[in-house]
Amino acid sequence: MLYRTAEARPPSPEDEDATAEEWRAPSHYRFSILVSPTRAQNVLALLSLKRSAFKWPGAMLGVAALFLFIAAAQVDNNTLREPFTIVAAVIIAIALGLLALNFSPALLALRGRFVRERCEGALYAVGPSGLYVRTQSFERRDIWEGVSDLRVSDKRVAINSRSGIHVIPLQVFEHDNERRNFVKTLEDEIKARRS
Helix, strand or coil: CCEEECCCCCCCCCCCCCCHHHCCCCCCCCEEEEECCCHHHHHHHHHHHCHHHHHHHHHHHHHHHHHHHHHHHCCCCHHHHHHHHHHHHHHHHHHHHHHHHHHHHHHHHCCCHHHHHHHHCEEEEEECCEEEEECCCCEEEECHHHEEEEEECCCEEEEEECCEEEEEEHHHCCCHHHHHHHHHHHHHHHHHHHC
């Protein structure tokens, strides 16, 4: 079974050659799950966490479309067509620049070694002290105060923390009760720190 409740961690360090199924979170983490998210799931998690980044560029692209529509309607008056087209092009360039500024750091981070290793297998655990992530070469602990955003959808849990974007596909849970307990623990721990 991939989903685990709190278990005592062996007192000695784990063998470096241990398989993912043998990994254990420290005992003070209540729930843990072994996942292997794909790169596509990481990108979809990023997009769901950065939805608000589309608001202003989307509005700007709408205004640019309006300017292009007005320029196209200027059939008889060529003097107005060119300025409207130039203004639309500038607005489009600014909107695309805003999108690039918002997404390029996160997209570059998705190419990192930590993300590649999580795709091969990662143990996620939640507890009062934060989020625990274990891969073949990395072991990280993110405190709850470092988690800036959490999105839960029908297919995934997306977490934005100081160390990057984390994704836990919900299909890895064998039972709905396990999924609900894991997600509720995540939400409760984050709410407790924000209130």
